[in-house]
Amino acid sequence: MAQWGEELEFLKVGETRWDLSSGLNTTESIVQMRPMHVTDVMETDAYREDNPAIVPAKAENIRTFLAIPLVHKGKGIGNIALYRREVKPFSPIDIALVESFADQAVIAIENARLMNETQAALARQTASANVLRVISESPTDAQPVFEAIVTAATALVSCDIVVAALADRDTWWQAAVATPKGLSRNIGDTRHPLDPDDNFQSAVLLDGKTCHIPDLSAPGMPRLAHKQHTENGFEVYLGVPLIRGGVCLGGLTFIRKTKRRFRMMTSRWQKALPIRR
Numbered sequence: 001m002a003q004w005g006e007e008l009e010f011l012k013v014g015e016t017r018w019d020l021s022s023g024l025n026t027t028e029s030i031v032q033m034r035p036m037h038v039t040d041v042m043e044t045d046a047y048r049e050d051n052p053a054i055v056p057a058k059a060e061n062i063r064t065f066l067a068i069p070l071v072h073k074g075k076g077i078g079n080i081a082l083y084r085r086e087v088k089p090f091s092p093i094d095i096a097l098v099e100s101f102a103d104q105a106v107i108a109i110e111n112a113r114l115m116n117e118t119q120a121a122l123a124r125q126t127a128s129a130n131v132l133r134v135i136s137e138s139p140t141d142a143q144p145v146f147e148a149i150v151t152a153a154t155a156l157v158s159c160d161i162v163v164a165a166l167a168d169r170d171t172w173w174q175a176a177v178a179t180p181k182g183l184s185r186n187i188g189d190t191r192h193p194l195d196p197d198d199n200f201q202s203a204v205l206l207d208g209k210t211c212h213i214p215d216l217s218a219p220g221m222p223r224l225a226h227k228q229h230t231e232n233g234f235e236v237y238l239g240v241p242l243i244r245g246g247v248c249l250g251g252l253t254f255i256r257k258t259k260r261r262f263r264m265m266t267s268r269w270q271k272a273l274p275i276r277r
Contacts, residue, residue, distance in 0.1 A: 022053040029067035030076035035099070038065040039089045057083075066090045068102045072110060080105065120156075127152035146176035147183055153254065154180050157262070161234075161255040167205045167248070170194055175250070192224070199224035201251060204239035208248045213237040214261045228255075238262045 020027050024046055025036040041047055041062050046054045057065075064084040069076050080102050082090065090098075134148040150162040164176040171191035177184040196203040199222050204211045213221075214236055216229040228234040236256040241248045254262060 016056055018053055022051070024051070024053050025065060026067050026079065026081055029069045029079045029081075033069050033071045033074075033076045035069070035095060036065070036067040037090060037095065040087045041065055061085050063087045064089060066095065066098065068095070068098045070102050070106050070109070072106050077106070077109070123156055127156055143175070147178070149252075150176045150178035151183060153252070154178050157254050158256075159238075159254045159262075160257045161253075163253040163255075164250065165201060165205075165253065166250040167194065172201055172205055172250070196222065198222055200237055200239055201253060204241050204251045205248050208241045208243055208246075210241065211237070211239040212262060215259060233257045235259045236261065 018024060018027050020031055025038050025044070029036040038044060041054075041057060041064070044054075045051075047058065060083070062083045063086055066082040067079045068081075070078040070080070080098055082094075082098065130152065131145060131148050134144050138144045146164040150164050153159070153162040160179060162178050163174055165172050166175045167173075171193060173189065173191045174187045177187045192199055192201065194202045194206060196206060200211055200213060201224075213225070216225050216234050216237055221229065225234070225237065234255050235258055238254040240252045240254075242250040242252065256262070
């Protein structure tokens with residue numbers, strides 16, 4: 001997450017990752033929730049056995065290592081790691097100081113989480129109130145409500161494109177589309193076939209179930225998904241059905257252009273749409 005000290009060529013902040021089951025001291029400090037102090041990395045089993053996970057540390061010529069875990073509610077959530085390129089153990093005073101920093105870091109992380117959750121809840125409440133306002137102002141026209149929802153969803157769900165679609169017995173079509181820049185006014189009138197082999201939206205509409213595809217570059221994608229990935233850079237797909245009385249009348253589609261999975265927290269948008277009209 002952050003680094004201070006000499007520039008590291010092989011241990012990159014935000015890039016270098018270790019599997020928690022690697023058995024390395026840096027990960028074991030998290031798993032076991034206890035400090036790990038290695039006087040000489042070259043004397044460890046991982047070093048002697050050429051464990052692939054230790055390659056970056058070997059390349060950086062790391063010799064002495066200290067990892068202090070970040071523990072919250074009985075669970076390891078990270079650590080603070082210190083490295084030396086010489087064999088020089090850390091003193092008890094050093095270790096105690098880093099442990100105090102770790103305690104402060106856990107408090108800061110929890111405070112940030114609570115603040116983010118509060119802000120997200122407020123944003124959801126504001127968006128829901130806005131949708132209800134639009135519904136009351138448009139008692140005979142659902143279009144403004146579709147537009148309000150897709151506009152709000154781009155920010156709340158954090159995605160690049162949101163589509164509200166409607167369907168009949170044979171086809172589906174776009175009712176509203178939004179990006180972080182706002183509504184797309186030119187959505188056309190193309191009607192797509194209700195064919196799961198052609199597009200994921202059809203599977204959502206026919207099955208009435210949420211569909212989450214975390215990697216649109218994978219082989220075997222339906223025609224439209226492959227086309228959108230290749231031509232438009234779509235990477236992740238989430239489709240949510242709009243159901244009334246056991247019948248699927250349409251759906252919401254959420255697209256990301258980065259490979260970042262969606263959290264399943266979109267049901268509120270299903271409930272907000274005025275599909276009863």
